[in-house]
Amino acid sequence: MPIDAAQALAAEPRTGEISWTTKDVQLYHLGLGAGTPATDPDELRYTLESRLHVLPSFATVAGNGSPGVISGLSMPGVEVDLARVLHGGQSLRLHRPIPAQGTAISTGKIAAVYDKGKAAVLVMRTEVADADGPLWTNDAQIFVRGEGGWGGDRGPSARLEPPTGEPDKVVERAIREDQALLYRLSGDWNPLHADPEFAKLAGFDRPILHGLCTYGMTLKAVVDTLLDGDVSRVRSYDTRFAGVVFPGETLRIRMWRQDDTGAGTVRVAVSAVERDDAPVLADTTVEHS
Numbered sequence: 001m002p003i004d005a006a007q008a009l010a011a012e013p014r015t016g017e018i019s020w021t022t023k024d025v026q027l028y029h030l031g032l033g034a035g036t037p038a039t040d041p042d043e044l045r046y047t048l049e050s051r052l053h054v055l056p057s058f059a060t061v062a063g064n065g066s067p068g069v070i071s072g073l074s075m076p077g078v079e080v081d082l083a084r085v086l087h088g089g090q091s092l093r094l095h096r097p098i099p100a101q102g103t104a105i106s107t108g109k110i111a112a113v114y115d116k117g118k119a120a121v122l123v124m125r126t127e128v129a130d131a132d133g134p135l136w137t138n139d140a141q142i143f144v145r146g147e148g149g150w151g152g153d154r155g156p157s158a159r160l161e162p163p164t165g166e167p168d169k170v171v172e173r174a175i176r177e178d179q180a181l182l183y184r185l186s187g188d189w190n191p192l193h194a195d196p197e198f199a200k201l202a203g204f205d206r207p208i209l210h211g212l213c214t215y216g217m218t219l220k221a222v223v224d225t226l227l228d229g230d231v232s233r234v235r236s237y238d239t240r241f242a243g244v245v246f247p248g249e250t251l252r253i254r255m256w257r258q259d260d261t262g263a264g265t266v267r268v269a270v271s272a273v274e275r276d277d278a279p280v281l282a283d284t285t286v287e288h289s
Helices: 005-010 022-031 041-047 056-060 070-073 178-185 197-201 211-226
Strands: 014-020 085-094 100-115 120-129 135-147 170-176 236-242 250-257 264-272 278-288
Touching: 005 100, 022 041, 022 178, 022 211, 056 085, 056 135, 056 211, 056 236, 070 170, 085 211, 170 211, 178 211, 211 236, 211 250, 211 264, 211 278
Parallel strands: none
Antiparallel strands: 014 100, 085 135, 085 236, 100 120, 120 135, 170 250, 236 278, 250 264, 264 278
């Protein structure tokens, strides 16, 4: 069997040192569309080193930019056809605010293997800590079509009941034609996001935007509109990737507060405006202080 669940779960964690600079943070923010308008004080917090704060989703690219999907597929017990692999979801837990520059130890392992019948789901967990203690925990859910059916644990359902009522906030964010080209400079060099010929081989008529770029753009919208621009308030951020986005499209981001006290959870739904609100991110939550 291409996935040996017992071997994958028993494999020794992979540990290595990562580091990042203010330039890495600024480049990541620009890849999400930060800096418009360029002189807006709220945007300068993302682009100017003297005022720089770090959007928590930077954790998905810090150090080398390789998402958990890639590292998970190179673990012992995992031998799969890349054409069958989808990045199903992403979960992030913040232990404290991410510094604008730093060095840390990253430890990665397969934390769970689930049997969904016609597919397998791998959970690639990355834990990062610096000299002052834990910084963040990232879980990438890797969906592998055609690799289930061995009778293993089905795992939890990722589906949530849709939010009810009118959203508290709706914003739209335009995606530049060159945005995937800029975002990939943060470390995800998959040609699917840049090369039209490669995209056609994967079944798309043109390159698609990185799912983690949409993930970051969405968190920035939540922070800027409902969390007073304060990145330190984010405690966790979870999503399920429900559809693709193409550069040049517009994201419609709907947000529902789940509390009245300023602390709690924001539910989010993201769709592509130009394709009749086709779902892009679903089952999305931001927990905050």
